[in-house]
Amino acid sequence: MDNIVFVVTLIGFAGIAAQWLAWRFNLPAIVLMSIAGILIGPVFGWIRPEESFGELYQPLISIAVGIILFEGGLQLKFDELREVGRGVRRLVFPGVFIAWGLGFLAAWKIAGLSFETAALFSGIMVVTGPTVIMPLLRQAKLSSRPATLLRWEGIVNDPLGALLAVFVYETLHIAHIGVDVASYQVIGSLILGALLSTGLGVIMGLFAAQAFRKGWVPEFLKTPVLLGSVLVCFAVANGFQEEGGLLSVTAMGVTLANAKLPSINQLRQFKENIAVLFVSGVFVVLTANLTIETLTSLTLQDGLFVLAMLLLVRPIAVFLSMIGTNPTFKERLLVGWIAPRGIVAVAVSGLFAAKMVEIGYEDGEKMVPLAFAMVFATVIAHGFSITPLARALGLAQAGRPGFLIVGGSAWSTALGEKLREMGIPVLISDSSYRALRSARNAGLETFYGEILSEVTEHHVEFVRYDTLLAVTANDSHNALVCTDLAHELDRTRTFQLSSKGTGEHRRAVSYALQGRSLFGKPVSLDELMQRHYNGWAFQLTRVSEEYTAEMLKEALGDESLMMLIERDEQIVFATSDSPLIPKLGDRVLAYVPPEVAEGRTQPAGDTDQIKARKEEILEQNPVPPGLTTG
Template sequence: MHDTVLVVTLIGILGIGAQWIAWRTNMPAIVLMAIAGLIVGPFLGILKPEETFGEFYRPIISLAVAVILFEGGLQLKFSELRGLSRGIGQLLLIGGPLVWIFGSIAGYYVAGLDWPTAILFAGIMIVTGPTVIIPLLRQAKLSTRPSAILKWEGIVNDPVGALAAVITFEYVITRNMASLTSFEVFGSLIFGSILCVAWGIIVGRGLAEAFRRGWVPEYLKAPILLTAVLLAFSVSNLLQEEGGLIAVTVMGITMANSKLPSINQIRHFKETIAILFVAGVFVLLTANLTLETLAMIDLRIMGFVAVMLFVVRPAAVMLSTMRTELSLQERLLVSWIAPRGIVAVAVSGLFAASMTPENGFENGHLMVPLAFAMVFATVILHGFTITPLGKFLGLASDAPPGVLIVGASPWAVALAKRIKELGCPVLITDPSFRRLREARQKGIDTFYGEILSEVTEHHIEFVRYGYLLALSGNEAHNALVCTDLAPEMSRNSTYQLSAKGRDDSRQSVSYALQGRSFLSEKTGLEDLLRRHWAGWAFQFTRLSEEFTPAKYRERLPEEAMIVMVERKGGLVFQTSEAPIELQVGDRVLAYVPPETGPLQKPSKKKDEKAAGEGTSEDVKEIERRKSEAIDKLKS
């Protein structure tokens, strides 16, 4: 296939299609992208990227990797290092060199490589690609500490691994040319790396200052930022070969810690671009393989991969993190999880072309098959084991996705209590300590503070919660919370309540800024609180073949409201955009008037739950509400 437009379209369809399937099936996306590339590349011969793009093939990959690393740097905040600085520091400064040393020995004695090739490839293996780590962290829903460790290591080590390969390559080439001493080679490389770091900081701070002072309009921020990334990358590559990877990573970290008001919008835009590039680059790299290259993967290469996985990585991590604040469980998890990604493959491919026997590399042709063997093995093994291992070590929650409720009104607390009965984690947040008192008394987890504060992420394990209910009395605040947290929790899982049940276009927040309308657009907090004090109560009912959805709706009072249902796929909340379609097997939570009795009469069987799902408790709750309402009226 030589039609460039058609090739680009096919790459986009394969890459994004693989990521969508991965999202639907909860499989590692990079595995599916690699399979797609192999099918259309070496197996069917439909796609031959290097022939199609010619001399532009390698620059395309280099620029894409630069944007990916910058986007990764944008996610690194120094505040995440709170309580972890020593552990992460030793993992980077000691663990990386140990992997390089142990990997070089394994490459020479196990894979049969010559020393220059073994040392260069081991340097590349320092990387634990962020393009793989970050999707895996989303999938595994690890707790904050191990997630921060793996994320920092993956993003910072990518340029470090590339630099290690550059140092080895330049040293071998220079020694063969006999034009410079070893001291001069290392001095030049170190000086060049310092310049690249300084250049990345300068560009990052300059751009942050320009954004902060309003010198750049909002609609130009993203295009200017992308251009600045390419500028930082290209200029640094002139200063030091592959130094652009260092510069763009430092630039991203600099901007992430500059306290920019628009950093979230910038981060989301760059994440979208990075996802497109990840999809395209990995399909390109796998499709560019040949059957001859794949045939080079023999027992020695597989033995090398096994040693790297089961000996080198665990030994390096356990040794480098001794006497740190990391727990044994965290050290064990980090010692196993180290998937290699796009940067490892891209850098190996870039160097392999120049690693000839004439330049001092006897086994340079094995670089690409070695890199792909490591990528496939680590991505598959780590991708499918990170979740069960995290749960086994107690570093990931095995509870169903929980519900995060913003606003501690009495109605919200009553709802939280019933959701908690399902075994789902529930957390209520509110900036008022007094309003949280009732929730604390009922044993519901609470967070005292502003949900939109920067420090909130250090106190709340957001990965535990799959649903957001913004139920405060301020409609604008509800909308802001949904807008801010939607990228993390998925917009389909963010719901908000109207403050007063208004649909007036002048007084309501624009629908484009809101979460999904919880219950209905005309149901406001004031209305719900009036019903709450009037004795309304929540009631659970299990639907079955005998007690069908139709019978349930017949018995449900006209003014009652279906709030949510529990079904096999999780929780489904009532919204105005998508009213709930009841199904047999659903456990329905309805909000009913005080005079309402059990909608399904209890069975004569001893196991009342099999028929009524706790209907006696619901009756008691309704009676309690009646008593409270009567007492308030009397007073």
């Protein structure tokens, strides 16, 4: 028992640490998780998961993969298919079968597998699962269309690859035991099992949606009930057909995602958190379970097979299957390169490798090392290349991320213009067309519509922005916007105006719901608009040796509102819990009265040190140094 506790603890720590390091240093998470598993497994020999978990090893992996696929299904909305629906259908059919056929030729002729083993292994290799696609999409911040293609393909093709492997194995197994069954009967059985599994998933999804909508399940039990339903769906579908559970839980997730449940976002966020834990753990487990013999058994021939899969099979399959669809050549090029294999490929390969050896195909043992070779090669190649390739093709956010300002007004327009001068992209959103007039006249990018609408994500590329400023006149709406979009951006990068602050004021919105305060003290839009019409302006000042932070603070005085500083291409905001401390080289953006903006007054309360410094500067430069705008 103590050993299992140590194994579980080490796996959890290694997986989450790899995820954090990937976020901190902007590296592919899958690569770091794979490295972590190899280090604690075959390199240092600290754990051997298959020996520690015993007979539970394979079922635990299967359940984890099922939950991951369900969570992936929760991300698939049919509304996303309006522009790429035909492309997604083509990637599934005939794309899967083209990839299967080409992969079979590569496995048979290049990897040297037997005809039968090559047919089974190539079926598994059509998968590009959510365990690797989702982290890559999160990392690369792709534009919506290629991201939708890759996301849908990855989640839908995962169970299809497993079913292809089941079909090939059942055919070979029947031939091995000598039962006289026609091939069409095997195909019919497979189709029937797939239909039953899909139907079960849809029914379970509809029932769960109805139960939640009618109030049959209390709010605090929704997530546990949903998790239990997923496990039941997975187990029952596996009874219909081997690996049918993967298809069933995917169908259940897609059904729930499109049921328009009021609580779907909360359920989706909780399931995503679980999926992150499972992805971290399972990837570490699978790589830690490798041996030095497995890693060293790969040959040059196997390397050529991997290259053929990356450089020939995948691109050809994508371009052939998407003939006549609307994705552009650049989008097809990106999709044709990005096809990382993940947990399902390794888990299903491990399952059928042993079964193939049992029925007399000794080269079935090669499936596991080949699967790992594909996983490592694709994860490393695609993990490190997706961001630069997408940016080179113009399919991802290039340059510095921008600001999403919710609330159109003359004040937000002035702020947007100043941010644009700083080289920061800005989008101003409002549900009032009239409120956006000043922003349109200033040439700023605008979005007319409710930012909280479901259809907004089809019109706003959220990946272009990493900072939210909610600056409407309504504190409650600002808080709602920050709460809803915090998951999309990051709660630490959501800011709002609040006239009541986050204290115990009876009319203040709870601090748990608000974004961070935009200024260091409570201020309403009405106050800012009054100051705007009184001549207040945004002033950008660089702190230098000639114009120090102390001189800046003296010049600004107590009345000005310091808003943000730009330091090493990073933006830091002034908040009530984190006041700004300017340093040498920073550019400080403040909202200042007209006399400060126009330099009509000297800073109050000059000390002898500041006066002496000013006199020194005036001797070197006849132009008095005021606040600069660059």
